[in-house]
Amino acid sequence: MTISAPQLQIKGAVAGYTPAQQILKGVDIAAAPGKITVVLGPNGTGKSTLLKLVAGFVKASEGDVLLNGKNLNALPVHERLGEGIGLLPQGRSAFPDLTVEENIELGGWSLRSDRKRLREAVEAMFVRYPHLEKLRDRRAGTLSGGQQRAVEIARMLVSNPSVLLIDEPSVGLSPIVATQVYKELVELRDEGRTILLVDQDVRAAIKISDYVYVLTSGKNDIQGDRTAFEGDLGSIVRGWLGV
Amino acid sequence: MLSIFFVRKGGAEDRTLRLFGLVFCVLGLGALILYGAIGTKQGILSLLGTVFLYVTLTQAWNILGGYGGYLNFGTATFFGVGAYTTAVLFHHYGLSPFLTAPIAGVMAALLGVIVGVPTLRLRGAYFAIVTMIITFAVQIVVLNASITQGPMGIFLPPLKLSPLALERLFFFMFLGLAVVVTLLVYAIENSNFGWALVAVREDEDAAEVIGVKTTRIKYIANAVATFIIGIAGGIFAQRIMYLDPTTAFSFDISLNVVLMAVIGGAGTWQGPLIAAPLILVVADMLRVTFTSEVNRVIFSIVVIVIALYLPHGAMGFMTSLRQKYFKWRNPKTGDEVASA
Numbered sequence: 001m002t003i004s005a006p007q008l009q010i011k012g013a014v015a016g017y018t019p020a021q022q023i024l025k026g027v028d029i030a031a032a033p034g035k036i037t038v039v040l041g042p043n044g045t046g047k048s049t050l051l052k053l054v055a056g057f058v059k060a061s062e063g064d065v066l067l068n069g070k071n072l073n074a075l076p077v078h079e080r081l082g083e084g085i086g087l088l089p090q091g092r093s094a095f096p097d098l099t100v101e102e103n104i105e106l107g108g109w110s111l112r113s114d115r116k117r118l119r120e121a122v123e124a125m126f127v128r129y130p131h132l133e134k135l136r137d138r139r140a141g142t143l144s145g146g147q148q149r150a151v152e153i154a155r156m157l158v159s160n161p162s163v164l165l166i167d168e169p170s171v172g173l174s175p176i177v178a179t180q181v182y183k184e185l186v187e188l189r190d191e192g193r194t195i196l197l198v199d200q201d202v203r204a205a206i207k208i209s210d211y212v213y214v215l216t217s218g219k220n221d222i223q224g225d226r227t228a229f230e231g232d233l234g235s236i237v238r239g240w241l242g243v
Numbered sequence: 244m245l246s247i248f249f250v251r252k253g254g255a256e257d258r259t260l261r262l263f264g265l266v267f268c269v270l271g272l273g274a275l276i277l278y279g280a281i282g283t284k285q286g287i288l289s290l291l292g293t294v295f296l297y298v299t300l301t302q303a304w305n306i307l308g309g310y311g312g313y314l315n316f317g318t319a320t321f322f323g324v325g326a327y328t329t330a331v332l333f334h335h336y337g338l339s340p341f342l343t344a345p346i347a348g349v350m351a352a353l354l355g356v357i358v359g360v361p362t363l364r365l366r367g368a369y370f371a372i373v374t375m376i377i378t379f380a381v382q383i384v385v386l387n388a389s390i391t392q393g394p395m396g397i398f399l400p401p402l403k404l405s406p407l408a409l410e411r412l413f414f415f416m417f418l419g420l421a422v423v424v425t426l427l428v429y430a431i432e433n434s435n436f437g438w439a440l441v442a443v444r445e446d447e448d449a450a451e452v453i454g455v456k457t458t459r460i461k462y463i464a465n466a467v468a469t470f471i472i473g474i475a476g477g478i479f480a481q482r483i484m485y486l487d488p489t490t491a492f493s494f495d496i497s498l499n500v501v502l503m504a505v506i507g508g509a510g511t512w513q514g515p516l517i518a519a520p521l522i523l524v525v526a527d528m529l530r531v532t533f534t535s536e537v538n539r540v541i542f543s544i545v546v547i548v549i550a551l552y553l554p555h556g557a558m559g560f561m562t563s564l565r566q567k568y569f570k571w572r573n574p575k576t577g578d579e580v581a582s583a
Binding site: 055057076077078081082087089093095097098106107109110112155 | 446
């Protein structure tokens with residue numbers, strides 16, 4: 001499958017946390033609109049750094065990040081979010097001492113000048129996730145891992161981003177809850193959102209993917225559509241482990 | 244009656260509680276004004292003046308420390324800079340500290356910005372330690388500078404008022420400052436700016452993810468807080484009439500402010516109103532009964548107990564009481580709110 005008119009493009013990205021130690025060493029990724037693009041690879045290969053690069057937490061020393069053709073390199077984090085990017089970070093990120101409602105409301109930070117629109121967006125999240133309605137006034141820190149993940153997803157969606165950067169969504173969740181999270185990602189894709197998913201759960205990620213990239217040592221290794229990977233998971237993982 | 248200390252937001256029940264709280268605050272303020280006007284006990288007026296000074300300092304600390312979660316042990320730095328600004332301006336140019344107090348605020352804020360740029364990149368214990376070190380560094384500079392007269396300090400001539408009238412004057416000055424700063428902190432708590440600070444406190448990285456400009460928010464909070472602390476220090480110089488580096492940059496000031504915020508409940512505008520009088524009055528009583536060293540031991544034990552059993556301070560305790568005994572219904576769902 002060739003990717004036509006990608007919404008999000010990373011071209012020749014070189015980036016890291018110190019100039020002397022680059023994690024990404026010339027990565028090219030293209031995420032097509034309304035598709036799930038999965039990035040796989042062994043630990044330390046730069047998958048999370050890639051998402052941080054797109055979101056603006058890490059700067060590229062070389063290469064470009066393009067969204068609908070617009071170069072985002074010079075934009076700070078909050079302006080990139082304003083361009084329609086949403087990020088679901090790895091691990092717990094719900095504000096623990098704030099209620100579910102307050103968490104979701106803060107997700108609509110970019111809408112804060114329009115209180116009415118913000119309230120509508122928050123209420124829309126409770127309609128979308130009715131199980132959160134009863135937890136509206138509960139502190140997020142008192143919720144289960146799955147419930148917290150739902151809060152984080154709702155918080156990400158309240159500003160209605162078109163491109164979602166998802167980092168290891170199933171980490172720390174039970175298999176049943178993880179399945180629900182992946183199902184939700186498919187629904188988000190079916191709504192027309194572009195998803196760039198970074199994951200260690202190779203099987204689950206490939207199952208919902210439209211296109212897959214494998215990174216090794218901060219560089220592109222292999223890529224292809226889902227069918228090219230579905231039958232060969234074992235050899236991919238063995239390749240990472242070097243056995 | 245103490246309902247205002249319980250409320251953040253909610254339905255009709257909360258609005259009623261809020262109204263009771265407002266009435267309580269207005270009555271309390273009225274009683275203080277009345278006592279300030281007709282009270283004749285110099286010691287009590289002086290103690291209350293100090294209470295208002297500490298309410299001001301703790302509220303200012305609260306902006307970045309309480310709402311933003313940046314544990315700051317450097318209040319004395321900006322307090323001392325404010326105090327020395329008015330003292331030096333009086334000593335060299337004859338300007339009254341009452342007129343130059345805003346300049347003291349600006350100088351303290353300026354230092355706050357200069358110091359804040361590198362230090363606000365640090366988090367947790369690292370930030371706390373650095374703020375403490377900066378106090379000692381600035382104190383050493385002041386000790387060795389000729390403009391501040393080094394260890395000799397600066398005398399400010401007393402105002403031509405009777406001792407009682409002097410206490411009354413500073414009572415009202417610090418009361419006014421405490422009221423204005425408390426209203427400001429209340430406004431911040433209910434503003435987008437306050438929400439951004441809370442997001443920084445809860446999880447700074449997650450706050451960035453939702454689009455909060457965390458660096459800018461922290462710088463603004465720091466500048467506002469240090470400006471207020473500087474003004475308070477500027478007025479304080481005139482009150483004590485003699486300023487030396489040990490008094491102006493005393494670590495006790497920083498420690499007391501943190502103590503009051505933690506005991507009252509950091510990140511709430513009500514916390515300093517509860518803790519400042521409580522701690523200062525109890526400390527005064529303990530000082531009379533025991534030596535100052537024993538007084539410190541007792542306070543240390545109190546802090547340990549609070550850290551163990553009331554991690555959110557007096558306000559956290561009162562909020563848990565409210566959730567237990569004053570359950571209210573969610574206005575949208577009609578459900579009784581579950582205690583968190």
